[in-house]
Amino acid sequence: MPLSRILGVLTVSALALTGAANAEPIRIGLTLSATGPAASLGIPQRNSVALMPKQMSGQDVEYIVLDDASDASKAVANARKLIDENKVDVLIGSSTTPAALAMIDVAAEKHVPMIALAASAAIITPMDDRKHWAFKSPQNDSLMAEAIAAHMEKAGVKSVAFIGFNDAYGDGWLAEFTPAAARHHVTITTTEKYARPDTSVTGQVLKMIASKPEAVLVAGAGTPAALPQKTLRERGFTGVIYQTHGVANNDFLRVGGKDVEGTILPSGPILVAAQLPDSNPIKAVALDYITRYDAANGAGSVNNFGAHAYDAMLMIQGAVPAALAAGKPGTPEFRAGLRAGLEGLHNVTLDHGVTTMSPTDHNGFDERARVMVTVKDGHWALLP
Amino acid sequence: MSLLEIDNLSIGYSGIEAVRSVSLRVEAGEIATVIGPNGAGKTTLLGAIMGILPSTGSIRLNGESLTGTDIEHRVERGMSLVAESRELFTTMTVAENLRLGGFRLRAQGQAALQRGMDENYALFPRLAERRTQLAGTLSGGERQMLAMARALMARPRLLMLDEPSLGLAPLIVRDIFRTVAALRASGVAILLVEQNARAALAISDHAVVLEMGRITLAGKSADLAANPRIVEMYLGAGR
Amino acid sequence: MIRFWPVLVIIAAFGLPWLPGLPLFWVTLGNEIGIAAIVATGLVILTGIGGMTSFAQASFMGFGAYATAILSTRYGVSPWLGLPAALLASGIAALAIGAITLRLRAHYLALGTLAWSVSLYYLFGTLDLVGRNDGISSIPPLQLAGVKFVDVRQSFTLIALALLASLWASRNLLDSRWGRAIRALRGGSVAAASFGVNIAAARMLAFVYAAVLAGLAGWLFAHLQRAVNPTPFGLNASIEYLLMTVIGGAAQLPGALLGAGLVVIVNDRLQDWLPLLLGHAGNFEVIVFGLLLVLVLQFAPSGLWPLIARRTAATRHTIGTIALPKRATPAPGPALEVSGLRKRFGGLVAVADLTFSLSAREIIGLIGPNGAGKSTSFNLLTGVTKPDAGTVRLAGRDVTGLSAPAMARLGVARSFQHVKLAASMSVIENVVLGAHLRGNASPIAGVFRQDRAEEAALFGEAMRQLERVGLAELADRPATSLALGQQRIVEIARALCLDPSLLLLDEPAAGLRHAEKQALAELLRKLAAEGMAILLVEHDMEFVMNLAARLVVMDFGTRIAEGPPAEVRRNPAVIEAYLGSAA
């Protein structure tokens, strides 16, 4: 049988298969880094799935959660599996920037919207055909980096030493913070790296102290970010220490103890939701999530990362009415409608801020999405 | 009942049957020897009796079946093998090698261990001189002595010796054979595998000839030494 | 039908993914399996067959992936041109790393590659050139005639063809002159070196070949995933490829596919089934996977493929009739002169001042008690061991201290006291190893099957030698399934394949029956008559005394007597030392 004929026959039979779905629930597929180095991000995100609504706009919603072990190729495989096997309408994930970057192409190829839970602005900028289908719920690193640099300038800090994770998180922060610091006339005296499981950062800390900075910025996530700070204090550094929003959970306070008192960091408002003025619409949304998360996972267990996943769901919830108008769940029309709906979100309040998306901005946060926070008496305190 | 009773023992590895249906007996307090050409399966036979190589057939020591048990169990039951390759602990001292030889009797305490060491030093004075030397630095003859002494430390009921004269000077070979002969007095039964057929037949009570994995002749050593075929094949060249 | 299998396979590669009713995700899984299987195929050759454990295969995959990613994103080079670049990048990386690391043996090598793997992972994550930890994204997909390979079905075809090509090339390689050298590395490298195989080169070949396959996988990965970053090229990934290979059955090519398939599918299914079983509370996949891995190894320590196919059918070899060129018949005169040869091992003098000579057309017996230094002398004469003092002359030329392959090149062939045949090879494959130096096909010729004429000639020669020693009908049997005596004869056939001028045989008659011994003696006489010089170590006095013109008797590394058999047998020193005196 000639090859062209075989291909012809096969193509016809493949075509017969498509377009069968109807009256389906809305399927949301998540690939999260629930194991591996980014597990401290992925686990609260997975825990948040349990809090998500089972219905949106009267439609049943089904969540399918997969673990990508913090591995980009696994995340891509998961994305394909969720789309091809589970027929999801929208993807959420993954937790880290490299994994989210790798998923963009699958989303674009399959015409399925995805909402990344990673911070790097590179996921959605510069906007092009590939990123047409990509959205993201965490604030851009640049927004946070800008806030830190601005705070430094306001506080009269002229020089800062940088120490970050030797991975995408640390790299991303360094890339964003360097221009932000320049804009606010802050010099970076030295940039150091360390690995998440390192047992000692004495060498880096000595190098930083030797460069005589007025402040230090630690770009790490979760408890590992406490190590440089503890070592700095141990070695007698008395300047201000800035952290990133990646540390915003209670484990950081537990491990950091008295050494993290006075730390300054930018964060989503959720971290200090109770301290927000009642006029802030975010307060109610965030407190609702916090209450339910803590009820399910133990008091004080809430953190920023879980809320990013929850925010992704809130974004979808906001876009579903538009999508339903375009088509039934499970159809390409629905997915396209969902994408358009996400892009059309206007003044939607999330745990981390208020988003207004546009064809060029698939994150949509403004200044309301970050507050400056400090650690006072072992608790997070909102800075005016 | 003989001390060691082997019936229908066959040993095969990598597809070849190296030893086929061998049966033999060793009586308490006697020396038995297995002679035969290179590659006839002599070492394989001892390996199987000791449990190093898997085999089919029956092996009984003092009436107790050892079929399917491991090496360590057979040591516990009173077998000792001095392997052709000696298998010494080369980076340990002579004294440590001997001490470990008495591992089977560790429950009897330090005094018993020391007594055993003294006896063996008496049997092999050369070892006493070298007790702090590493086994790997000993000469060939001394290694053989150490291997035998280490085996004797376990106070075995059956001592198996694989080519004890291998690569040793005639004078030392003579010493070793004298020692083997003398051990008979201590009551241990000995199964000897030896290429030096003349020496082996001279000190043993019974002998078997193993050729191509089969026993082709068996009998009293003195008879075998006089058997014309044996004389031609294994002894004859000397005349 | 069998002859059309390539066509069937290609039809499957194109048609399978379009099969009606086949879930699309299975195709995705198939792609994942295919890429992993290509890497694992390299590991079969390197680890399972060559005996070198590598923890760096994912790193080599990284070299390939990054090479094509950089070229296609920064320089706009066509992805198709990225393929040779990827293969070259991983090959060159392997060559450089191999040059530093391959001298290491056994587990040192394994851990050396582990160190490379960790350090390369961090290097990928630190270098701007490769996009640091974020890696490189927006890699263009492959295109053919305007069609972009973005759909997993199209990718499947491409991956399947690449995998088939890898398996085909690997099979060809294993079935070639250099492939036999690689197959002999495990357990037979001393023997292989004695027949002129450059062991270091064979090791490097296996290392680079496996890396190039990993580079191919990396190229596919980069253009199908369209984003690369360090994680898929880290230590964990390397370990996963290794465990796929071991689970599948490290020593067989199909094991690579089986292992890759099992690991990928089990991982995927666990992700689906475990939450149903244990709830969503935790991630049990990795725990269950780890336990399964241990259990599988406990029940099948040599992998699963051997359980499925007990033994791959023997490869058919074309037996050519064209004779290989022969060495010029040596001029009469001393073929071998040994004087004052000496070797110590630690405190033990194994050979002390050994002196004797041997002419062409002469058979000499070297006798002495076990451990007298005969085998050591053989190793000294064949270059396996270097002497401490003394000289060895071959046809008048000083060859003292030459390596084993160099000695082989000069026409010295040998057999071994402890038979050294590669267990994984058939009788004729072992024999043809002896003719290694009489062929000159390169590994690349082997991979592309351009060596068939030469191979046929080599196998023809091997067959002739097997016929000569009377074992032709056993040619296709696994070598180690023969009786020990026959294995010794196989070694003689292998030695004859070298077309030697000097033949050293270590106990060739041990384990032979009477009639076989007579046939062997006849053969040796004939060989001597043709001009060969033969040195025999033998315990069988009847055999050696009837055959040898002279006997050299050794004891404690020294020559204690020399002369015609009848004379030696009356020598009192010989009687004392060897033939045994009463205790």
Added chain:
Amino acid sequence: MDLSILLILLQDGIVNGAVYALVALCLVLVFAVTRIILIPQGEFVSFAALTYAVLDTGVAPASLYLLCGLGAAAFLRSCWTRRGSELLWLALETLILPAIVTLITIWLAPLHLGVAVQAILAIAITAPLAPYLYRLAYQPLAEASVLVLLIASVGAHLALGGIGLLVFGPEGSRGPAFTSAIFHLGDQTISGQSLWIVALTAASLTGLYLFFEFTLLGAALRATAVNRLGARLVGIRTSQSGLIAFTLAGLLGALSGVLIAPLTTIYYDGGFLIGLKGFVAAIIGALASTPIAVVAALGVGVVESFSSFWASAFKEVIVFTLIIPVLLWRSLRHQTTEDEE
């Protein structure tokens, strides 16, 4: 870089190196006796550290489940192949012991009896995991090749890593220091905890030395390492030797975990990198020589400390590439013509 920085880095390197030394020692010991490359050694370190940290909060740690579970699994796996006469002893080791440890922990944990009690409990909970793991994963594979044993190690490491995440969660913890004392030596400060680490490492090394040199059991272990067949021929059960080696590895691993817990934050998977660095040292010691491995471990600690000062981004690259020349030098010195396994 001035002298005081140099001294601080040196001190830091030695303290970390001391922990690597304990790990390296276990790897050398286990490999020599059993031919197993014990990748899960790192897990013993991190599990002990995390257990120690949890105990400080006055709560009975979830690792007790692991202890009892693994014990029971080891019991079942060993029953399979065991003769009846040994069952009692086996049950004592794999069932009764974890039960006792669990009861004592539940009783003592809320009482806040101080770091010494917590440290001992943490070791008692973690150390037995090693022999259980041996019974479960490796004993049935005793005669397998080094490669197969290595892959089995990978399996054990994967499973334990997953369990670690389940039991301890993704975030790290720190344990309480044994002492908050700080000593001043010129302008140098030395923390009491560092001295504890160096002292206990030295004590463990001495203890091991005495055990190996002066006890019959220690000699039996060395004998197994030197010559497995020889050891079996004098009646030393190699599986027993393996069990003892694993027990020691578990004890020392747990000890290193408790020692390092106050110095730094430990994560469920943090032991792997500590293990890898111990590995580097063990490889330099060529998996056979204890003194070289210890010196190499200290060297790795110091190199790591200095490279984190000079080029922190390339620290791991430097540490792991460093072993290549050492390996080369070793392999050139010990040229062998032997065939590969």
